[in-house]
Amino acid sequence: MAATRNGAVLVGGDSMTFAPTYGSPFVLDFENKRRYGTIEDLNQFHKLAYMQKSMHFTGGIICEPVDVPVPKRHLHIAYSLLKWSDKPLMGATTSRERAEDSVAMAQLAFGEEFIRDHTVMTSIINCNSPLVWDSTMLDALKVYSENNQSVIVSPFVLAGANTPASSTASVAQLNAEALAGIAFGQAWHAGAPTIYGQFLVAVSMKSGAPMAGTPELGLMNLMVGQLARRYGLPWRSSGMLSGSKLTDAQAAYESMANMFPIMFARSNLIMHAAGWLEGGLTAGFAKFMLDCEQVEMLYRFAQGPQFGDFDAAMDAVRAVGPGSHYLGTPHTQEHFQTAFFLPDLADNGTYEQWLAEGAKDSNQRALEAARKALDEYEEPKLDEGRNEALLDYMAKREAELPDDVT
Amino acid sequence: MPGGSRQGDSIMADDDLDLSTLPDDELVAQMHDDLYDGLKEEIEEGVNLLLGRGWTPYKVLTEALVEGMRIVGIDFRDGILFVPEVLMAANAMKGGMYILRPLLAETGAEKMGTVVIGTVKGDIHDIGKNLVGMMLEGAGFEVFDIGINTPVEEYLEALEKHDADILGMSALLTTTMPYMKVVVDKMKEKGIRNDYIVLVGGAPLNEEFANSVGADAYCRDAAVAVETAKQMMASRQGSVAARMKADAAAAGA
Numbered sequence: 166m167a168a169t170r171n172g173a174v175l176v177g178g179d180s181m182t183f184a185p186t187y188g189s190p191f192v193l194d195f196e197n198k199r200r201y202g203t204i205e206d207l208n209q210f211h212k213l214a215y216m217q218k219s220m221h222f223t224g225g226i227i228c229e230p231v232d233v234p235v236p237k238r239h240l241h242i243a244y245s246l247l248k249w250s251d252k253p254l255m256g257a258t259t260s261r262e263r264a265e266d267s268v269a270m271a272q273l274a275f276g277e278e279f280i281r282d283h284t285v286m287t288s289i290i291n292c293n294s295p296l297v298w299d300s301t302m303l304d305a306l307k308v309y310s311e312n313n314q315s316v317i318v319s320p321f322v323l324a325g326a327n328t329p330a331s332s333t334a335s336v337a338q339l340n341a342e343a344l345a346g347i348a349f350g351q352a353w354h355a356g357a358p359t360i361y362g363q364f365l366v367a368v369s370m371k372s373g374a375p376m377a378g379t380p381e382l383g384l385m386n387l388m389v390g391q392l393a394r395r396y397g398l399p400w401r402s403s404g405m406l407s408g409s410k411l412t413d414a415q416a417a418y419e420s421m422a423n424m425f426p427i428m429f430a431r432s433n434l435i436m437h438a439a440g441w442l443e444g445g446l447t448a449g450f451a452k453f454m455l456d457c458e459q460v461e462m463l464y465r466f467a468q469g470p471q472f473g474d475f476d477a478a479m480d481a482v483r484a485v486g487p488g489s490h491y492l493g494t495p496h497t498q499e500h501f502q503t504a505f506f507l508p509d510l511a512d513n514g515t516y517e518q519w520l521a522e523g524a525k526d527s528n529q530r531a532l533e534a535a536r537k538a539l540d541e542y543e544e545p546k547l548d549e550g551r552n553e554a555l556l557d558y559m560a561k562r563e564a565e566l567p568d569d570v571t
Numbered sequence: 572m573p574g575g576s577r578q579g580d581s582i583m584a585d586d587d588l589d590l591s592t593l594p595d596d597e598l599v600a601q602m603h604d605d606l607y608d609g610l611k612e613e614i615e616e617g618v619n620l621l622l623g624r625g626w627t628p629y630k631v632l633t634e635a636l637v638e639g640m641r642i643v644g645i646d647f648r649d650g651i652l653f654v655p656e657v658l659m660a661a662n663a664m665k666g667g668m669y670i671l672r673p674l675l676a677e678t679g680a681e682k683m684g685t686v687v688i689g690t691v692k693g694d695i696h697d698i699g700k701n702l703v704g705m706m707l708e709g710a711g712f713e714v715f716d717i718g719i720n721t722p723v724e725e726y727l728e729a730l731e732k733h734d735a736d737i738l739g740m741s742a743l744l745t746t747t748m749p750y751m752k753v754v755v756d757k758m759k760e761k762g763i764r765n766d767y768i769v770l771v772g773g774a775p776l777n778e779e780f781a782n783s784v785g786a787d788a789y790c791r792d793a794a795v796a797v798e799t800a801k802q803m804m805a806s807r808q809g810s811v812a813a814r815m816k817a818d819a820a821a822a823g824a
């Protein structure tokens with residue numbers, strides 16, 4: 166269970182939760198330009214994630230704020246997460262010290278007491294596949310586990326490069342890696358909230374680059390889902406992945422081809438569910454918005470067929486009879502807004518109407534929607550005292566930390 | 572595929588072809604095929620045969636091996652050959668180089684170049700770096716891969732120890748990229764920066780960044796890394812690439 170400032174998100178059991186993309190050095194911006202990410206981009210992504218009902222987590226480093234000096238960067242990422250959203254967040258894992266800062270800042274934002282018995286954050290602890298758990302990642306795992314904050318213990322599979330060229334043997338390897346990491350965590354701190362994770366892509370033998378949405382990955386995700394249920398562990402997967410550089414057809418179909426088996430496999434935490442492009446090198450604003458809408462639809466899909474109003478709807482069949490139509494019936498009046506999902510970003514109007522509205526493609530429509538959302542954004546006010554405490558903490562740490570990597 | 576391969580479309584079975592019966596030109600053509608097919612033992616045999624027939628190590632290197640790998644490089648670039656196949660070819664090349672390298676040194680002949688490559692401190696991504704190292708070996712370079720999470724001292728030590736020509740640095744994280752500057756600055760401080768060619772790579776880098784840290788070039792992928800290394804070696808005294816360039820110019824004149 167992950168707590169927000171005003172509620173809780175359950176990771177595990179039957180629940181499916183979604184988190185944005187993570188770790189991209191580049192953004193595809195509002196001008197369709199690919200460039201290094203900035204703290205301003207990150208703030209905007211965090212605001213959008215806060216506003217999107219399909220995202221249960223604000224995420225973490227949706228894009229890397231390259232304009233902030235490296236030794237101090239994790240402080241600004243944590244502040245952005247805590248300031249612009251109140252959803253569960255993700256912490257830094259690239260060193261023990263950075264993990265400790267992430268926990269300390271969450272304590273200031275939520276209260277030390279509260280954090281002790283509520284999990285408000287999760288963090289990605291990657292296995293250096295094949296078969297290596299390194300001290301950097303395990304140090305971070307220790308910090309979070311000791312503080313009752315959850316970890317996602319994740320083998321990171323580039324199938325064919327750091328696993329054998331076999332999907333079934335790859336699953337065997339990643340499963341062993343995940344279980345070893347989980348066992349270590351539980352030995353260190355029994356009962357620490359832990360998620361069985363993995364990131365799955367295949368390698369393009371043309372270049373070594375990651376590829377998503379291919380058939381074997383779907384099968385592997387289905388297998389991993391079964392294993393997770395067998396172990397009774399909450400399971401993290403990676404959803405809307407694509408190698409595309411643009412918000413184009415490749416981006417859309419690879420993402421959905423990757424996502425559907427994950428939905429059938431009933432993953433509990435689906436990361437990279439919005440914004441991922443270019444094998445994770447780029448976070449796109451348009452892709453983010455389009456993915457969020459797809460996720461909303463998938464969420465509905467995962468709920469399965471609904472029989473709640475079945476009898477009333479069948480009464481409408483009898484009332485309308487042969488011929489005619491249902492558009493004006495009381496049942497339709499009452500249910501049309503919820504019966505069939507109505508996407509906002511897809512255009513299904515007439516050609517003429519589309520032309521008159523500027524002949525916009527989905528990329529353009531999504532960027533406009535992102536702009537509009539940001540214009541309408543309202544901050545989930547952080548208590549003034551807590552905000553001050555966070556700023557003081559950052560100032561203190563910034564004074565201690567070097568300006569540059571050494 | 573150039574010619575026809577002994578593994579693939581040729582009707583002759585492996586064992587039936589006796590390399591020693593081939594005249595020089597056919598043997599060289601066969602070696603190009605064997606490199607393409609990643610047949611290390613056959614390459615070693617071919618190199619020994621040519622040396623036995625009085626070819627200079629330099630001639631064996633350039634005409635049989637480098638030319639064969641050039642063809643491999645083109646087909647990799649064009650998506651005809653795949654990574655595992657190129658690595659097999661590089662491995663065959665390495666076998667040939669193992670025989671030639673001491674002979675080249677003995678005869679005071681030019682060298683292909685020595686590379687020290689490693690992933691920078693704080694970074695453990697190595698799939699791309701490994702690929703680059705192997706492709707450089709495939710092009711005839713002697714490569715010392717010093718691994719991941721490499722601090723500046725280790726880079727400098729390896730450069731000196733192996734009398735290297737090229738320093739290759741890899742970083743996949745925006746948080747570790749800046750460390751490349753730490754290394755280059757240290758080299759400047761010690762007055763050794765210009766003794767080496769510095770090449771950098773990794774997905775989050777770009778040319779502008781490479782310039783800003785004081786590297787000689789940014790290599791977007793393994794094929795470009797090989798091309799760039801060869802080009803830069805061509806302006807270095809005593810390198811095979813420099814002599815090949817001079818020979819080509821003389822032939823053209």
Ligand code: B1M
Pocket residue numbers: 187188189190229258259289290291292293294301302320321323327372373374375443444445446688693694695696697698699700702703738739740741742743744745746770771772773774775790791792793794796
């Ligand atoms: C002459 O010198 C030269 C010349 C050319 C050179 C060169 C040197 N080096 C490279 N080249 C060039 O030639 C190569 C061949 O053509 C190319 O090499 P590449 O490496 O680009 O290409 C390879 C063939 C294939 N590509 C790769 O191997 C990298 C793929 C991605 C998906 C990736 C992987 C696989 C991994 N990761 Co990491 N990982 C990502 C990567 C995203 C991406 N799409 O790049 C990236 C780089 N990782 C990231 C992150 C966040 C992280 N990773 C981490 C860990 C890992 C794994 C261990 C799980 C695994 C590495 C396994 C391994 N043994 O290498 C963590 C950091 C660990 C650390 N301290 O380094 C961790 C921090 C995640 C975490 N919380 O644990 C992101 C970067 C964030 C940032 N700050 O910039 C990231 C973009 C993915 C993402 N969106 O999150 C060229 O760049």
